[in-house]
Amino acid sequence: MSDLPTYVLERVFDAPRELVWKTWTDPKLLPRWYGPNVKTIVHRLELKPGGLWLVEMQWGGKSNYQRVEYTEVTPPERLIWLHSSSDADWNVIPSPMMADWPRLLLTTVTFKEDGGRTKLRLTWVPHEASAAEIACFSAAIDGMGKGWGAGMDLLAKLLAELQA
């Protein structure tokens, strides 16, 4: 598609595609899995191109807001959206964790039927990103396992020792 760094996450779910699709698009079901060990509140979910999914996650007395704008909704095959951090008024903001994290991540989720199971593929690509955002995202992907190999294992071991 492009030379932009792409983060890919794949997972097979032991459930029919229509059901998996439902868990990604039903505002009652989404909070039951999205966000581990946090309270997830769906403030809005408009399942159509240009529609918004506004989600708040609460933990330890703090709130974290995410703003999602759908660009494609093709049931039960594909969802595409722009993912961003937001303030409490749902304005797009830089990631509170890292200034150079891409503000907008074009997120594509595809659902493939596979003998009663569902192959899910999630990809993230920086959208309208600055060079710094692309570099940051690219480094993050490397850190997630690509290209580190034995070096990463060594570092992980070292870090474990130092933190023990």
Added chain:
Amino acid sequence: MELTSYTTKPQNLDAIFAALADPTRRSILSRLAAGEASVNEIAAPFGISQPAVSKHLKVLERAGLIERDIDKQRRPARLKAEPMAAAVSWLEEFKKFWSSSFDQLDGLLDVLKKRGAKGAGNE
């Protein structure tokens, strides 16, 4: 989940990620994970010039990933693990968010499937 745990010095994380974006610099870090080394010792296996290695070391030093002795003649470079720990733990949290969410989705799908089968049996 301790999302708050990696909020320490985010601006420094950016420098760290920029430094880590280069495969040669990552290899240098791997080499240093095995112990401190001089520019000569680092350059040998990479087949790149000493000035090139020195440049990479400067980037790593600015990011706070390594430290170098000023006094000694050979100025060995040494890995500084703390900032690296911050970067790695940020990525770990990120990864964990999705894999834990997917674990929860697995559980939810099980519940929904059972409920669906029950409903079908009643019809």
